[in-house]
Amino acid sequence: MAQPEHDEQSITATDKENSFRVGAAGVVKDGAQQVKLRRMGNSDLELSPLGLGCWQFSKGSGMVGKFWPVLNDADIASIVRTSLAGGINWFDTAEVYGGGRSEEALADALHAAGASPRETYIATKWWPIMRTAGSIPRTIDERLRRLKGWPIDLYQVHQPYSFSSATAEMNEMAKLAKAGRIRHIGVSNFSAAKMREADKALRAHGLRLTSNQVKYNLLDRRIERNGILDTAKELGVSIIAYSPLEQGLLSGKFHKNPALVKGITGPRKFSGGFKPAGLQRTQPLINRLDELAVKYGASPSQVALNWLIHANGETVFAIPGASKPHHAEENVRAMTFALGSDELRELAELSALCAKR
Ligand SMILES: NC(=O)c1ccc[n+]([C@@H]2O[C@H](COP(=O)([O-])OP(=O)(O)OC[C@H]3O[C@@H](n4cnc5c(N)ncnc54)[C@H](OP(=O)(O)O)[C@@H]3O)[C@@H](O)[C@H]2O)c1
Numbered sequence: 001m002a003q004p005e006h007d008e009q010s011i012t013a014t015d016k017e018n019s020f021r022v023g024a025a026g027v028v029k030d031g032a033q034q035v036k037l038r039r040m041g042n043s044d045l046e047l048s049p050l051g052l053g054c055w056q057f058s059k060g061s062g063m064v065g066k067f068w069p070v071l072n073d074a075d076i077a078s079i080v081r082t083s084l085a086g087g088i089n090w091f092d093t094a095e096v097y098g099g100g101r102s103e104e105a106l107a108d109a110l111h112a113a114g115a116s117p118r119e120t121y122i123a124t125k126w127w128p129i130m131r132t133a134g135s136i137p138r139t140i141d142e143r144l145r146r147l148k149g150w151p152i153d154l155y156q157v158h159q160p161y162s163f164s165s166a167t168a169e170m171n172e173m174a175k176l177a178k179a180g181r182i183r184h185i186g187v188s189n190f191s192a193a194k195m196r197e198a199d200k201a202l203r204a205h206g207l208r209l210t211s212n213q214v215k216y217n218l219l220d221r222r223i224e225r226n227g228i229l230d231t232a233k234e235l236g237v238s239i240i241a242y243s244p245l246e247q248g249l250l251s252g253k254f255h256k257n258p259a260l261v262k263g264i265t266g267p268r269k270f271s272g273g274f275k276p277a278g279l280q281r282t283q284p285l286i287n288r289l290d291e292l293a294v295k296y297g298a299s300p301s302q303v304a305l306n307w308l309i310h311a312n313g314e315t316v317f318a319i320p321g322a323s324k325p326h327h328a329e330e331n332v333r334a335m336t337f338a339l340g341s342d343e344l345r346e347l348a349e350l351s352a353l354c355a356k357r
Helices: 073-085 098-112 135-146 165-179 192-203 228-235 257-265 278-296 299-312 325-336 340-356
Strands: 090-092 120-124 152-157 181-186 207-213 238-242 316-317
Touching: 073 098, 073 316, 073 325, 098 120, 098 135, 098 165, 120 135, 135 152, 135 165, 152 165, 152 207, 152 228, 165 181, 165 192, 181 192, 192 207, 207 228, 228 238, 278 299, 278 340, 299 316, 299 340
Parallel strands: 090 120, 120 152, 152 181, 181 207, 207 238, 238 316
Antiparallel strands: none
């Protein structure tokens, strides 16, 4: 019988025994979970294998902001605080997430949690569509204003489509880096060829491309076949895996309770994976995630995230988003164990049978 979703309660880090220690004023104390950091690309950034995706902080506004339910400030603060306490030291946002409202909400939550820019990092993105590279220097002040003084550690070109070439965009990014307005440069949704073009353009300035943020999860492994992952490894560019839970599907909650799909407010419910046939196709993978979750005292989401951050050495970082505070609390614990090499391989084989892409 379908189980009711455990999902609707807000469980904050302080609610549960054995949760990460969070100080009375919300300041993360020394109880933060210890996580082995990894270097992002050729940069000097030492980051947790998981970052927090902050698209969900869009407050229902802007071009893509209605995709997720609107989160209130208390929940955003709790998600950020819980992520910090769980050992996450970086956050991914974008200009287009609520037209800057995600950046603002993130900066507010980081300040409220007592986080320091010396040890907590922000990646944001410039939106290129219907723009030229000239908009990069024109809009940087606005990005920094929205981030309320928090430095931009990684500035990414959000999409490969614009009126300018990748080379022209990288030339503008390089100028910002040289002027100390951003620290490192990344791209998102770039093909293997465009990654090469971007890295080459930056090398001409004595810089390197740090990362390519692309969709990657157990149900969408196209980057393993289209050259993006191999090129990233060859160039020493990190992959930042977005939608690492296939927008919630890999949690298994929709398989266990398909009625939940009707309650989705945004457009996710129209995608094939959420339809009855899609859920049926991916059920064998969810069953195996469930079994491994029992073995590791974990959840299926944690196992799916664990696979992502271990299946390719240290090349892949993942940025799960959270619609509720307890998602963040659950997801950070994916950094507390490591699947065995046989299990990594077995999940890859099973996912190849279930994944449509
Ligand atoms: N560069 C790009 O073009 C691009 C594109 C997409 C995303 N991104 C970035 O990647 C981040 C993550 O991607 P995403 O938000 O698309 O997908 P995701 O991380 O795969 O899924 C996030 C959603 O899954 C559900 N969820 C998360 N943890 C859960 C858990 N433990 N148990 C049950 N449900 C859980 C929640 O939705 P419900 O509770 O509503 O089901 C949550 O909002 C974004 O925040 C954004 O920063 C970038």
